[in-house]
Amino acid sequence: MTVTTIPTGPTGLGTSSIRPRSASGTTSTGAASTGNQEQPVRPIPSLYHHPVPEPEPALVAEVDRRTKEWAVHEVDLYPPEWEDDFEAFGTGRSVCLAYPEAGGLDHLEAAAKLLVAENAVDDCYCEDHGGSPHGLGSRLLMAHSALERPYAVVPYEQQWQDQLQSEPPCRAYQSAMQAFDALTADQIRNREIHDLARLHLGYLAEAAWSIDEVVPTVPEYLMTRQYNSFRPCLTIVDAIGGYVLPADLHDHPKMQQVFALAALASTLVNDIYSYTKELRTPRPHVNLPTVLRHHEGLSEEAAYFKAIEIHNDVMHRFESESASCAAELPNPLTVRFLRDVAAWVDGNHWWHATNTRRYTLPGFVPAE
Numbered sequence: 001m002t003v004t005t006i007p008t009g010p011t012g013l014g015t016s017s018i019r020p021r022s023a024s025g026t027t028s029t030g031a032a033s034t035g036n037q038e039q040p041v042r043p044i045p046s047l048y049h050h051p052v053p054e055p056e057p058a059l060v061a062e063v064d065r066r067t068k069e070w071a072v073h074e075v076d077l078y079p080p081e082w083e084d085d086f087e088a089f090g091t092g093r094s095v096c097l098a099y100p101e102a103g104g105l106d107h108l109e110a111a112a113k114l115l116v117a118e119n120a121v122d123d124c125y126c127e128d129h130g131g132s133p134h135g136l137g138s139r140l141l142m143a144h145s146a147l148e149r150p151y152a153v154v155p156y157e158q159q160w161q162d163q164l165q166s167e168p169p170c171r172a173y174q175s176a177m178q179a180f181d182a183l184t185a186d187q188i189r190n191r192e193i194h195d196l197a198r199l200h201l202g203y204l205a206e207a208a209w210s211i212d213e214v215v216p217t218v219p220e221y222l223m224t225r226q227y228n229s230f231r232p233c234l235t236i237v238d239a240i241g242g243y244v245l246p247a248d249l250h251d252h253p254k255m256q257q258v259f260a261l262a263a264l265a266s267t268l269v270n271d272i273y274s275y276t277k278e279l280r281t282p283r284p285h286v287n288l289p290t291v292l293r294h295h296e297g298l299s300e301e302a303a304y305f306k307a308i309e310i311h312n313d314v315m316h317r318f319e320s321e322s323a324s325c326a327a328e329l330p331n332p333l334t335v336r337f338l339r340d341v342a343a344w345v346d347g348n349h350w351w352h353a354t355n356t357r358r359y360t361l362p363g364f365v366p367a368e
């Protein structure tokens, strides 16, 4: 098998320069088949992005040390055989890249705990570490109850507590939210809970598609990817930075538009970098390339490059809406917050593009 690569080159190419061409120069219409052409992951030149500096290794190591200590000894989150996956994720590097202006180590630690807990709920309840679309609603609702504190009717309070404590993802959610709560304002905690509810709604839509054996249409998928998205990580950029964006700025429709675009762009990055990983999952996994391929009759390569084009358009829109939001809501905190959201988007991209232990690229070649 000839091994071809996505050549490196200048970043931020216009979308018109992206045209599908397979490794052999033809387009493929067969089943997804990139497995034997996989390449080590690296930034995709045609994917619009901004490189970011590497975080301080000692800082990354300390966040990792604290997070692992918490996951293993405090919440007993995963069995020893999952340790490699946990390490390969690179939690410390992820949060240090995404929150470069964090208020301190405790802030990074809180962000890391939330990230780990969110991934545990996804992996253990929805995906391939024991998850399933069946029965997901009740598992997610129980997990969600660990984030807030619903009124507990006295004779049943203990049973609810026992059930929560018997579930590692619920223990992680509860403990991570407590740590986050300790360093931020009530209003940000509530924003985060709201965004986690959005995330859970997105998980449920995905589970329903799987049970019904339907592939969502492209607009349905793009809408859902704003719910089933990294938005809960973006929502907290002010808390992790050690400040609070006031509610009137946060809730303004211009700011909400920026959020929706940032959440979508950063989650499409995941679809694109995790494409080959998701081909290997036991159950079919929807992502933007597979949805495009299914509904628009595209080859595997054409669908992949169209997903990149869509991502790029969303990123450009995110940047222009962000500039217009800063102009419409003139306030130093608006500017600071928008800068932190953009930094999160860039750091998230860089983490995906450089996480060689977790991701690979398909061997598709963009046209010159």
Ligand SMILES: CC(C)=CCC/C(C)=C(/C)COP(=O)(O)OP(=O)(O)O
Residues within 6 Å of the ligand: 115, 118, 119, 122, 127, 199, 228, 229, 230, 231, 232, 233, 267, 270, 274, 277
């Ligand atoms: C908020 C948060 C960290 C959510 C995790 C779920 C999510 C929205 C993702 C985009 C992760 O997707 P996935 O589980 O497919 O990640 P990998 O592709 O396996 O890295």
